[in-house]
Amino acid sequence: MPIRKLPPLVVNQIAAGEVIERPASVVKELVENSLDAGATRVEVQLEEGGCQLIRVSDDGRGIPAQELTLAVAPHATSKLSSAEELSAVATLGFRGEALASIASVSRLRLTSRAVVEGRIAEAAALLEASGEEVSPATPAATAPGTVVEVRDLFFNTPARRKFLRTGPTEFSYVADTLNRIALVHPQVAFTLIHNGRKNLDLPGPQAPGERCLEIIGRDLREGLLEFELVDDHPPGLPGSAAGNQGGLLPEDEREVPALPEKPVRIWGLAGQPSLARSSAKYQYVYVNGRPIRDRNLAHAVKEAYRGLTPPDRQPVVILMIDMDPHQVDVNVHPTKAEVRFREPSRMHGLVLTAIRRKLLASDLTPTAAVFGGGATGAFGGTGGLPTSGAAGGSADLGFERAPAPEPVAPQMNHFVEYFRRMDPIQRGLTFDQLRQEVGVAAGTQTPGPALPAKEAGAETAQGLAAEGAAHSTLRDAVWHPGQTMYPPAEPGAEAAGAIPGGAILQVHDSYLVTQDEQGIVIIDQHALHERVMFEELMHRVLGRNLESQRLLVPEVLPAAPRDLAALEEFKVLLTRVGIEAEPIGPRQIAIHAFPTFLFDRKVAPAEFLRDLLDKADDGQISLAGPQAEESALHQVLDMMACKAAVKAGDHLSNQELAALLQRRGEIERASNCPHGRPTTIRLTLRDLEKHFKRT
């Protein structure tokens, strides 16, 4: 068969194949057109789930009669005129394909009465298109706006038609699609009518929070926390150096144009951990009003809830990101369900911070108030640390080191400040550096990281510890007096001004508080232990496979075919980490051997492998792409470290505390857990002095 150019109908049908999958896709395209036309009311009418009829009417600008024919032509749009604009798309649509695609696979009728420069056209115009045939526009009567009717979807592509499900199922897809769109456009009223019955009736305009509740259910009201974060801090400017080192913004992303750009604004509702669901269906992510799927952001959300929700539960989150369109490319996916950020890791960091900060600052008992005048109320009173009032919010995160200057009145500015001043926590904790600075000065070169204090600080620090021991008023707190934080210093060292024994306080069985030569050190016991285990495992696994104990009777877990495929794919990796498992039959996996150290920590093999396979299924652990093997190994070891590490709430004995802190000095990267969260924060003596107004 000779090569030839395809007829336009076939081209459009192929394009339709990408964009128009089912009635829900038609609704999405048409409603987005309505929104782009500035509609304030959108009504969607369906028959048989949209398989027979979809009618979308709006009160938008409409299409002038003379442009109607062009509207259904492929690659024709009013939303975009040049390639430059493509890099900063401000409308929902821009490809100029939707109507043409829909027309090529259905019987389309387009009625519109345009409003041009405030003047309503005298008459409406009507156009019918079906497959290849496009009728000329004829006069008609209708209210200002546009009505699009789509009948007999896929009437000329039987293969597609066969894939349509029953009316109710298709309707549920449409409803879901419309919900997702309506959620982010509270200024617009939406109505959804199915087989003549009103299914959804959202008044407009509504407050964003109200609209969210309307859609996800008012019963969740009590459990939702409103979060907001504005970052107008252009990542390319020199002032951002501290932020970059803090790990949010990788340095290689710096060469973005330093034009004054629109700040990134993140707003949303975060469900309390107790609301978490078993599916991610209750996570709504939007960028510039566009519902998207993004693994990176989904991960940020999950990470924000880390330790708050069990691994198999998904938090309820509505996340809306408003940002400069230059910073995000929407032209990567035919249905625009995915976008590409110029700075994915910055977005990840911002989302993570916005949600986590809110979660950390909130009392997560399920009665916290929402939709107050501002988020400030929830911030107060949870810190427990001596910080200034204005710094309360960020002090919970612990990044802040310098005391806040003057209380910054508007919260926005405060958030911005917070990012500016994010401290590179690694700096103060690098072991070698510390040893150099301190150990050498005191003339002690002990093999362990004995940290003699600078003479000036020693007395104060000791006094503090002693005072703390005497007035231990923290609830549930246990002092462990006499516990040295580090291996006992040589007798001579004490005379030289070292802190003889820093007491270790375990607060609420979750955090360790102790002192070093600079002040008070607060440690997240789980994060630190996780890092310690991770480093040790990494070190071990590079040498040889992890030691594993064989099982007398294999542990069996049910498995789907994709699990079996993943098992096969990860076989080598699993062997390296001491897991031996193989399929038995088509629906089960048997675990024959499992790492010895995980048994000691009471990690159940079947549960662990289930988690691992789920992560593989989600693509969180993958062997595709460059350096995937290493990153997959990291992921798996991190899972192990996390499961094996002490949890928040585990009581530790004196010996365990001392051993954990000793290992902190022995491993690399002790300042952050394997996910990059800090393990340790420090309150310097200078901070304390300022807060107590001693300076």
Next chain:
Amino acid sequence: MKLICDRGSLVEALNLVGSAIASRTPKPVLTCVKLQAQADTGSLTLSATDLEVAIRMTTPRVEVSEAGEALVPADKFSQIVRESVDATLTLEKEQEALHIRGQDSHFKVFGFSAEDFPPIPAFEGEADFQIGAGELSRLIHQTIYATARENSRYAINGVLVEREGNKLAVVATDGHRLALARGECQAKQKDNRSAIVPTKALNMLLRLLDDPEEEIKVKIAGNQVMFATAAAMLASNLVEGNFPPYKDVIPRDGDKKATLNTEALASGVRRAALLTNEESKGVRMAFKPDGLTLSSRAPEMGEAEIRVDCPNYDGEPLEIGFNPHYVLDALKVVGAEQVQIDMRAANKPGVIRSGPNFLYVVMPVNLQ
């Protein structure tokens, strides 16, 4: 209720009964010990329960002047009895308080109404079987350490007791190793029956088995098992669930057999275990016709190598890794000078046995 009792017997009884008392319970009566003085037999019975296990102990070393019942907090009562200096103590109940009088002392301890105490089952009817205390003690000692702790498969947190006629098999496993002890009993019931007994109950039972010659009566009724000695009765709920099919996991194809001196092997394993740590706890056992070499290596710590005589190793050379604690657990209880180890391959189980009555399957550790 009023009686004079021998303080020594009371201390002993309280020690045994006290082990059943729940340490943390919202029901205060469960922290109590129940006293029952019988005038006709001239005896005092002490009972305690945590609703899982119940124990009752009777001592005749009392003079009952007035029969009756009392319910007193066990910890205070025990402390008072233990700290007292008298040879005998007078116990008298007045309303719900118990007066404990010595020569120079008088304690009044508030208790509860004896009716509030949960009923403790009595050993009624004929026993299922009878077994010598010494034999029962051996069966338990040889297996109980191998039970799982807090495993989600509840069944293996207990010990399986299986009777076929006069033969008794006691089995415990934690999924990594399995201990099986066989013994003889005198069956009184025809029906064979097996039951999974909680570890806690067996640990308490061991404390009742101090006279090896005594015959212990055992009865399984409903979901309870009862053990009766002359002076005491212990009842426990059974663990529900299915015990893994233990006979299936005992390999019979070990073609490499070594016979070793128990103490020499234990000493070697103990020494090799010195250089293991949490991440690297396996001890490598290299069997060759000229002997057994044990070796271990803990990264950043060091290495160990120990040679153990193994005069008649029969088979190809084999290197296999084991968790030393699992091996030692078995060697501690074999009660024989020699043990035999059967193996097949580095990734197949090893079987430690001595005679027909003790067998221990241990899964290897992958050392590569």
